[in-house]
Amino acid sequence: MSHDLALAIWGAVALGLVSCEVLARVTGGRYAQVRRLLHLLTATRPRTAFAFLGWMWIGWHLFAR
Numbered sequence: 001m002s003h004d005l006a007l008a009i010w011g012a013v014a015l016g017l018v019s020c021e022v023l024a025r026v027t028g029g030r031y032a033q034v035r036r037l038l039h040l041l042t043a044t045r046p047r048t049a050f051a052f053l054g055w056m057w058i059g060w061h062l063f064a065r
Contacts, residue, residue: 006062009062017034020032020033020034020037021033021034024036
């Protein structure tokens, strides 16, 4: 994978997070803010472990090779 493609993927992730935050603020709370989504993802220890392992797997397969 090229460096440019990796940067494009990170850019898409950042754009998605910013878009979610803007959508949540514009709609007056109809949609969850990013902090709420992260809280739901890491609310319990197994979820936190799963999120961490998933992030490691994605990082290894998309960016470390």
